[in-house]
Amino acid sequence: MDTGSSLTWTQCFPCSDCYAQKIYPKYRPAASITYRDAMCEDSHPKSNPHFAFDPLTRICTYQQHYLDETNIKGTLEQEMITVDTHDGGFKRVHGVYFGCNTLSDGSYFTGTGILGLGVGKYSIIGEFGSNFSFCLGEISEPKASHNLILGDGANVQGHPTVINITEGHTIFQLESIIVGEEITLDDPVQVFVDTGSTLSHLSTNLYYKFVDAFDDLIGSRPLSYEPTLCYKADTIERLEKMDVGFKFDGGAELSVNIHNIFIQQGPPEIRCLAIQNNKESFSHVIIGVIAMQGYNVGYDLSAKTAYINKQDCDM
Known part of the structure; x- marks a missing residue:
């Protein structure tokens, strides 16, 4: 998908x-x-x-x-x-x-x-028709529920945000990122919600803003900075709440927690951020499936509106 x-x-x-x-x-x-x-x-x-x-x-x-x-x-x-x-x-x-x-x-x-x-x-x-929706459970859990609905039965509920449709892509507008506190962007940034991408990717300028704020939030130096931030697992597991997320045009928000922002990479005691620096010549943001765990995203293409809702994916 x-x-x-x-x-x-x-x-x-x-x-x-x-x-x-x-x-x-x-x-x-x-x-x-x-x-x-x-x-x-x-x-x-x-x-x-x-x-x-x-x-x-x-x-x-x-x-x-x-x-x-x-x-x-x-x-x-x-x-x-x-x-x-x-x-x-x-x-x-x-x-x-x-x-x-x-x-x-x-x-x-x-x-x-x-x-x-x-x-x-x-x-x-x-x-x-013009509606479809998908809901992603925990992707590492074999028995987790996921669903994809095409047509009139699509789940188009939740917080709305306007989307642009360009060259076959549905493009969201990112207004701010939240890393402990809200970081407002000078200009809206184009976002591709991409279930074909495992990780999320930020444009270089935005990535380094994110990294600086994330260092302050964690309060511990990472083991590495490139291609992404990596920490010892016990450092991450001490965090009871992760106040990190993406806020879109209209106020729709995708908040992330430990499970949908960190992945095991390399040795089992290492956890790495599932967000990387997009070093290509792209100025847009890609949000991948790890960040979307626990969310339903619904599309009403005729109204050029998407709906983001944190929910259980059981139908």
Whole structure:
């Protein structure tokens, strides 16, 4: 599930350059009577993903590059899918666009592919209306509850914030960060809420503001500063309350605690901040899944509004 990209894809058989799936077998187009090749328009050469249509074969090919250096290639197809409904029934949706990968170099992948929840062209979101929501429990707990709801049953409750929709992305506006006390930003900063990213990333200037304030809050020098702050576990476990969070336009807030701001990295006695310095030439902020544990994020795309709510994810 990736809110940072729009293309839904799976690995197709045969695939000579794909990672090994550990759960389900690769999708076999030849075994489906509802599968068909999709048409597309050539996209800009620098677009990501990039689509190209061959008028002779009438095949649309794509290439997608991810920030973790993963690359995929394949053909754009359409298929019928069946989904559960909130009343216990099911719904068939015809002609859903998806990528049929013939190359996947993401060696860390174990599942069948990615469900793209961006709002770009060919996104699955458009098949279910303008609303969707996701709720993330504790990701390290195998029995924790999580949910994804597409369409009218989406959970669009909580504190609202206006979002901009640009080039297939839903962009939040960050007004301040809270590290013990509120640090107001000179200008609003663009934020990508990205379930495809494990860690959160701050622009360099904002990261060092965060680090300085966090040092004061912890009251103990870290073991390291780069690529992120790391401490001895007993230093972190002494903290009863973490007053750290992100405040968005309109007052919606995402507060974090020990469980969704620190991760074990390296030796078991070391805990590192799940927020890193974005050293690329980006001025925006990325909020990853670790920070979103215990939250429901709902989207009403027609109203260009998102809702952030701290809650249990049991349905």
